[in-house]
Amino acid sequence: MTFPGLQALKRDRFFHLLLIIGAGLSFFVPFAPHTWPAAIDWRTIITLSGLMMLTKGVELSGYFDVLGRKMVRRFATERKLALFMVLSAAVLSTFLTNDVALFIVVPLTLTLRKLCEIPITRLIIFEALAVNAGSLLTPIGNPQNILLWGRSGLSFAAFTWQMLPLALVMMVSLLVVCWFAFPDKRLQYHSGTTGPEWKPRLVWSCLALYIVFLTALEMKQELVGVGLVACGFLILARRVLVSVDWTLLLVFMAMFIDVHLLIQLPVLQHVLHSVSGLSQAGLWLTAIGLSQFISNVPSTILLLNYVPPTVLLAWAVNVGGFGLLPGSLANLIALRMANDRRIWWRFHVWSLPMLAWAAAIGFGLFLLI
Template structure:
């Protein structure tokens, strides 16, 4: 029996909250548990499982320790390091998707604190915000853009041109905030640490497993790919499988069920039927507000049933990734990987003002574009 897994479930307050929400909503909609599995995006769950295994494998190999030590020595101040990590997160998210970018930068950030004194929670918060801002630029930066691009009929370049004003404004805002929120203090390095060591066999195995998993994703055989990862890690490094935060998968499963139950509420169904008649400002606020409750990817799926894929909708659901924690699944991934409960409420000290700013500036830019 995996006792750490059950201990993690017992301490997971966010999972408990999601379960309570599901129970409460079930009192107001038809109770049909048989339909719940179909509401879960199993492709996302399987993909996330594979990425978690691969990231944990690289982390356990010590590769991040070596890279973190080398990186820390290249920067003089906390501000320089923070600006680099935020920019790296944003750039990676434009072509690797926001979730994958976080699986690279957050573990690296956590290892940096072994070598130098940094405000690690604040940096992870900014990285979560950065991947939301960076990923909105390209059609493949996040799941909602993939959906919108497929429906829009735009070319790859045309979609980027459509999103460019919003992406530039949000990244400029984040960099200014980063400059303000991270001091120009010199980095203080820990002394007496042993030289970082890494397991080459495990690193090369992770690279091979990643290529195999990527091929299975492309060929729509992701379940086989996940099975190969499990078998491979049980052979190469069994401890990797045991140290993954598997309770995060339950959080996502319950979130999908909660969203499904919410969409069954008569009051929400009535509102959605009137979406097609909303003014641009009303649609803007609706898409942003809906994203705060059920996340921007489900919001995009719902709204595309009532309105065409447009620049306004694309901007609105991406702005909706800021604000409350459920606005983007990337927020949840980043904060869970931080492993510190204090980061949950601190995140909103930055994300909520940023949501208000993005909503005002974004709509203004849309009107003049």
């Protein structure tokens, strides 16, 4: 029995880069492999495991084919379909978190490739940017907001209100860019595509398991939840467990270990200890820059040890999700699910200008309010 992700892992240049970075960092920090397991955020790994199984279950049920066929009939042009998918990704991320939104939107997007001619790679890139923009609005949109909300003592409404100006600017900006990135031409349908055959029983089972999994997460029993989901598929559809790209979890583990090694560098420790004395512009650039290399969630955790959970910090770490691939774990999820080697560099063609715009307009907006 072979796992489909194993060959992909051998060709995964980002995973190879993570291994090289980890090996290089080991020469500059104490070599202590026994501390590496503690550096991994196992709650994130377990949560991803459950979401990957549930998404793959819906995908193998054929329901995404049914939904995709209805969508391409509803949206006659490439631009309208792209705007709908990008806006849907952003809205879903506000209350389902950015990672969960991608696990719903990206597999659906991939099914569109079977039905019509549309630049799938570009669309997935915009969906990744959309969940970063949409999720910054609410306290539950992404992990860094959950952390900042808990430390701030603000109500749900108050936190959302302070994030609203940046969220609006970024979503409007993204939709404008999306308007020009996708032409207003009629969708070209693939001829000879047969009507989808789907399995309603598997779809409803996935929905039931999803509710069980979410309940377990709310009760802080994520390991029990993922075990119940795995047992459910073991009984209902074993091929789901075989079809999941489990190697994505190895990529995340390598990333967590690299971050653990990186933050031990003496030069970074010196920078962090001087953070509390930085000006507003200095803190803004530090939070955004740090996020580019260790992701915005670890950056938030680190910076909260030195500065309070202010609006400036909340805006900065969310802006840091744009730009380089490691800026947000959502970027990695979306691009990995696309299974296209070209997407890794094409992503930066759109994300880096978006980072520059977000950093400039965001700080200017902050000074105005």
